[in-house]
Amino acid sequence: xxxxxxxxxxxxxxxxxxxxxxxxxxxxxxxxxxxxxxxxxxxxxxxxxxxxxxxxxxxxxxxxxxxxxxxxxxxxxxxxxxxxxxxxxxxxxxxxxxxxxxxxxxxxxxxxxxxxxxxxxxxxxxxxxxxxxxxxxxxxxxxxxxxxxxxxxxxxxxxxxxxxxxxxxxxxxxxxxxxxxxxxxxxxxxxxxxxxxxxxxxxxxxxxxxxxxxxxxxxxxxxxxxxxxxxxxxxxxxxxxxxxxxxxxxxxxxxxxxxxxxxxxxxxxxxxxxxxxxxxxxxxxxxxxxxxxxxxxxxxxxxxxxxxxxxxxxxxxxxxxxxxxxxxxxxxxxxxxxxxxxxxxxx
Ligand SMILES: *Cc1c(COP(=O)(O)O)cnc(C)c1O
Numbered sequence: 001x002x003x004x005x006x007x008x009x010x011x012x013x014x015x016x017x018x019x020x021x022x023x024x025x026x027x028x029x030x031x032x033x034x035x036x037x038x039x040x041x042x043x044x045x046x047x048x049x050x051x052x053x054x055x056x057x058x059x060x061x062x063x064x065x066x067x068x069x070x071x072x073x074x075x076x077x078x079x080x081x082x083x084x085x086x087x088x089x090x091x092x093x094x095x096x097x098x099x100x101x102x103x104x105x106x107x108x109x110x111x112x113x114x115x116x117x118x119x120x121x122x123x124x125x126x127x128x129x130x131x132x133x134x135x136x137x138x139x140x141x142x143x144x145x146x147x148x149x150x151x152x153x154x155x156x157x158x159x160x161x162x163x164x165x166x167x168x169x170x171x172x173x174x175x176x177x178x179x180x181x182x183x184x185x186x187x188x189x190x191x192x193x194x195x196x197x198x199x200x201x202x203x204x205x206x207x208x209x210x211x212x213x214x215x216x217x218x219x220x221x222x223x224x225x226x227x228x229x230x231x232x233x234x235x236x237x238x239x240x241x242x243x244x245x246x247x248x249x250x251x252x253x254x255x256x257x258x259x260x261x262x263x264x265x266x267x268x269x270x271x272x273x274x275x276x277x278x279x280x281x282x283x284x285x286x287x288x289x290x291x292x293x294x295x296x297x298x299x300x301x302x303x304x305x306x307x308x309x310x311x312x313x314x315x316x317x318x319x320x321x322x323x324x325x326x327x328x329x330x331x332x333x334x335x336x337x338x339x340x341x342x343x344x345x346x347x
Pocket of ligand 1: 202210
């Protein structure tokens with residue numbers, strides 16, 4: 001008998017369920033570029049409404065959403081502020097510089113969360129020499145901050161500081177629905193601090209592809225031009241949007257299950273010898289564990305886990321990352337706990 005692999009590397013590993021595939025197969029479609037795809041239009045309306053924004057545009061990826069927001073709101077040579085751990089700075093292949101010509105300034109937040117004061121202090125006195133700060137991005141939830149939820153008050157603090165300085169506010173809401181489910185705070189309340197918000201459909205929401213960027217009508221009109229320029233305009237993409245509509249109906253409330261599983265994992269391994277992690281930092285579906293106390297590098301620890309059929313992501317030299325998602329069961333988590341403890345305790 002072959003043991004199934006427990007794969008906790010990322011919540012991008014969700015695969016569309018039979019019911020989602022059925023919804024995709026049956027989706028009414030049209031030409032998205034002409035605004036004639038009813039499924040895309042329905043998804044854009046639904047996400048704009050969810051975020052309390054005027055308009056939305058359907059995109060192939062959340063990366064494109066972050067980049068369109070930057071292209072529209074951060075003119076060439078201006079500064080984009082984000083936390084030093086942010087996806088937009090770390091994992092988008094330098095796109096803010098390569099595409100928008102943005103100068104990036106990394107803020108030293110606390111597990112991905114920074115303050116309004118940090119924004120104010122990052123803005124130089126206006127002069128002929130100083131670069132202008134035009135956009136600030138907050139990542140909800142902060143992935144490298146161990147899935148930390150930005151508290152609403154913290155977001156409001158950044159929003160107020162940014163408004164006072166005429167800086168556009170963007171939310172990289174790749175996992176905004178995880179935050180909303182974890183706190184019970186409506187997505188539109190988080191979104192209300194921002195000019196633009198992008199939601200990823202291909203993470204915990206379980207879609208194969210897609211993201212939706214929302215904002216004011218004029219903002220979305222400009223974002224559409226950049227989507228067209230970058231080759232992101234599609235045709236009968238209602239096939240994909242239908243997955244998003246299905247996910248918003250069926251895969252949001254269940255995120256609580258992922259959060260419960262992540263916390264169970266954290267609680268189960270926190271006391272293992274040589275493993276360092278604080279389970280109270282696990283607010284959503286991400287667990288980051290420091291294995292340096294075992295004397296093993298993260299790559300070696302991951303290799304030993306893999307031999308036992310458990311896959312974790314190597315986050316850096318000394319930390320591993322486990323992410324729970326649709327398809328990861330409590331049994332999988334129990335197996336992961338046993339495997340991690342066995343390797344740690346054998347040291
Ligand atoms: C995954 C992710 C993105 C990018 O999403 P893609 O759909 O892979 O382009 C952006 N921001 C955060 C926080 C993410 O986790």
